[in-house]
Amino acid sequence: MKSSVIVFPGSNCDRDIAVALEKFQIKNQMIWHNETNLPKSDLVVLPGGFSYGDYLRTGCIASKSPIINDVIRHANKGGLVLGICNGFQILIETGLLPGVLLRNKNLKFISKNVFLKVINTDNQFCFNYKKKNIIELHIAHNEGNYFADINTLQKLEDNNLIALKYCDEKGNINTDSNPNGSSNNIAGLLNREKNILGIMPHPERLIDPLLSGIDGSIMFESLLKSK
């Protein structure tokens, strides 16, 4: 399996995701945002960080980068696209995923491990979470408060496009287990074809017991299985 990690000025999780991909024998290339041609890839990753210093709106300027046209073409052809944290914000600004990520409800940058329930395991990113669907991953963001109008939320629920929801240790999804105020506790979304996943948590940070957990590994194992 081949992957490309897009690097923007201000990306800061690009090397972490590269390490994770390589750990799982995914052949990765780093692609600078000013490139116009995406090399042949099965998976494109938009990494976490603060692309363009979060100017204008988070992910907004990155969504107009030269490379993004090719990323959109790749996505429209059914290629896999994973947006993590700032990458999720970028996917939303490109219009590949609906809604918007607002500032956290408590107006604070949140950096901690949270529990998540994998709602949709019927996709190439989350397939292996069938065996374990309440997981722990790390979040680190200031704008992760997912917002969409009621109709959009209803469509997301009806079509089972919500990949992850914030929950507690036992899997209860409620206000108490919602760290940032997201509508319906949404932590990750799929597009209708399920080849694009945008998530606020960082699976690449929990791939080794030394780093407090390995629940992130399951996503990379799922991706490997898909090819």
Added chain:
Amino acid sequence: MKISATVTLKKEVLDPQGKVVDQTLKNMGYKNIVSVRQGKYFDIELKETNKEKAKKIAEEICKKLLTNTVIEDYTINLK
């Protein structure tokens, strides 16, 4: 031609920064404050003399880049 655009969060979207400014002004003694909304302001200089054309470009800029129309509204002023 010079144009300006003001971008604000839609009424139904929570504006935490505006709310804090609102509360601070009240704390400072401005009892007659009803509400405060915080926004962004852009000064744009265009190589265009036709008002209609300038307005059309400004609209396009606002829709394509300056606002996220899910949560924000914009107003354009031609100077």
